[in-house]
Amino acid sequence: MGALDEGCFEVDVGNDVKLGIMSVCEDLDDGEEVLEEDGGIAVIEDAVKVLLQGLGEDVNREGLKKTPLRVAKALCDGTRGYKQKVKDIVDGALFPEAGVDSRIGHAGGAGGLVVVRGLDLFSYCESCLLPFKVRCHVGYIPSGQRVVGLSKLSRVSDVFARRLQNPHRLANEISAALYNSIRPAGVAVFLQCWHIQFPEEEDGHAQVFSSEEMHGWKEVPVRAGSGVFEDEKSNVWTDFSALLKFKGVNIEKAQVKQPVYQSWCIAGSKELCNGHGAKNGFNSRNATKPGGTNQSAMTSAAISILHALGEDPSRAGLAGTPHRFIQWLTNFKRSSLELKPSLFGNPNSGWQSHNGNGKIKNLGNGYMSNLCSELNLPFWSQCEHHLLPFQGVVHIGYIADEEQVVVERSSMQSLVHFYGYHLQVQERLTRQIAESVYSVFSRGVIVVVEANHICMISRGIEKVGSSTATIAVLGHLASDSEAKAKFLQTVSKRSASGS
Structure with a gap:
């Protein structure tokens, strides 16, 4: 993604945690004009509250209080x-x-x-x-x-x-x-x-x-x-x-006639629409289906959003949209993942030897030779401010003690997915991953999250391809600039190569 080349600033949030933040989901409420006479905004706000409640969320908690208005304004402006x-x-x-x-x-x-x-x-x-x-x-x-x-x-x-x-x-x-x-x-x-x-x-x-x-x-x-x-x-x-x-654009492969269904949409695949499983990244095993009452209320809320936008929910292209939209949202229902992955709670599960004998040589005050890393762990999540997805990769570095062994990549990936499958913000996601790894490798942890936010398209910014990087640094790595720089250099090289 190359976001590490764009520069970021660090802020200290306490407990030896430092976050590097690059304009994640800027709040555009200040200075935005809301047309009060547009009743559609109020209707969509109420519908979004129903959707959040159907997901088991508290619409009054910090982070969600303004979400219904943000979503309503974005949808009204975007349509x-x-x-x-x-x-x-x-x-x-x-x-x-x-x-x-x-x-x-x-x-x-x-x-x-x-x-x-x-x-x-x-x-x-x-x-x-x-x-x-x-x-x-x-x-x-x-x-x-x-x-x-x-x-x-x-x-x-x-x-x-x-x-x-x-x-x-x-x-x-x-x-x-x-x-x-x-x-x-x-x-x-x-x-x-x-x-x-x-x-x-x-x-x-x-x-x-x-x-x-x-x-x-x-x-x-x-x-x-x-x-x-x-x-x-x-x-x-x-x-x-x-x-x-002349501008490098080739139209030779352009489609002229519309296919039977749009396979490009993550929720619009034939298999998903027919309830036959996952396609294009939607994992039905991770989707929690709301109960009958919630399902009915959420579907009605989605239909009211379509009406408020001036659309006919019964027309051919929209007939299944409320159902698909609800399926998409329930992928991030909190109750689907209540417990942390057991791999970090059980030191004998998901761990492997660092060098074959479980030992790591300690070189005094230097930590570079003790620094282990897992790079390019993919994730996807849902922005709680706008109910729009963001996706990217996580890079994790940690200092292991002499007697410690490192965690398998699959275990780290499971941890990343656990925190990703929620309504989230990137700063919190970065901190949560760092704190979980730090609970095991308490000498030092550094976590970098690089992500693309789809809300950067729809909220007036309209920038696709921009990326956001956040950093959390705990323990010795917060003061060992040489080891931290070595890790960041490794991430930069890996990002540049796309591997």
């Missing part, structure tokens, strides 16, 4: 396209441009292709209500010697992105809206869409996230065309494709 009209954007944005005689060639207002590339947008997946990333490329061929202000192409695209969507419908709606509003000879739309994916754990080989910007996300490239672009084999598509290739 504001339902209240926007393309006509209001395009009216007055058409300008005369003579171009050249069409019998000579094509240029400008007389039929020359105009392409706007790399518009960064986001939308909400209609299958699971999670945000997904969109990079939009739009081209059109003017007609009637009129061109449209280029910013309007972005604004019209955003109108349809700010709705519950799937990639194919989004591409088709942008194309049709521009074609009907500016009356060009044709419109081409190419979308690169990314949906968050999670590690498969059932086979024991969880995915490790590297420094690649969109690693851990499923990409679906789609395209749509209107007018002269309706013919998929037309030469105008060749020109459009060539102009995108």
Whole structure:
């Protein structure tokens, strides 16, 4: 992920714990405008409270008090396209441009292709209500010697992105809206869409996230065309494709026709929808199903959210969404993991010899030769401030005594998953892992957590690929700068190599 190169600052929270924090889930409440007349926000707030209660949470505890409002504001802002009209954007944005005689060639207002590339947008997946990333490329061929202000192409695209969507419908709606509003000879739309994916754990080989910007996300490239672009084999598509290739974008593998179901969505797989198990990272063994009363109340709450956003919960693309959304949330129900993994409570379970005989040579006051590490332990969790997932890797270093042996990687991974499967914040996750390891290896522990937060897409920041790093340092490692630097250097090299 490379987050260690971005710099972080340390704060002392007591008990020899130091945290390095890099803007984890900034609270955007200050300065944000809430439309009080929008009754949808209040409806969604009440629904989110029902969902939290269904998960067994106390909606009045610190960390959750403002969660219903945060979620409501994010959803309303992220779906504001339902209240926007393309006509209001395009009216007055058409300008005369003579171009050249069409019998000579094509240029400008007389039929020359105009392409706007790399518009960064986001939308909400209609299958699971999670945000997904969109990079939009739009081209059109003017007609009637009129061109449209280029910013309007972005604004019209955003109108349809700010709705519950799937990639194919989004591409088709942008194309049709521009074609009907500016009356060009044709419109081409190419979308690169990314949906968050999670590690498969059932086979024991969880995915490790590297420094690649969109690693851990499923990409679906789609395209749509209107007018002269309706013919998929037309030469105008060749020109459009060539102009995108200048920026390293290849549309050759883009899907034109929508498949039967969207396999890209973590909750929208055919198997999950039919209740036949896990796919795309959703582990049904870890999902706690609420009781009948809670299930009914939570489903009703999810349906009320769809109504409040201006959607019809009965339409084809949304018919199973409340059920899938509830399944997703219950993956993080606290009661599913009440006890810590037994491996740390039983020194004879999950431990192995460091060097074959259980001994580690002590070099006086230096701890570098005693420093053991487990790097790139994948995790995924749910942000309690916004009910959106975050995912990444955990790096753990610890100093073992002469008589101690180190913990197996699978045991460390189990510990990471235990703390990840909750409503969480990254700072707390880092501290909890560090304190658990420190309870065994009390000489010194350092934990680094690197994560991508999906809320960075949807809450006005709209930055995909940014990552957050937190650090907890306990015991001797808090004062042994040489050993700590050695560990961080090892993490940096491993992150850079993506291994």
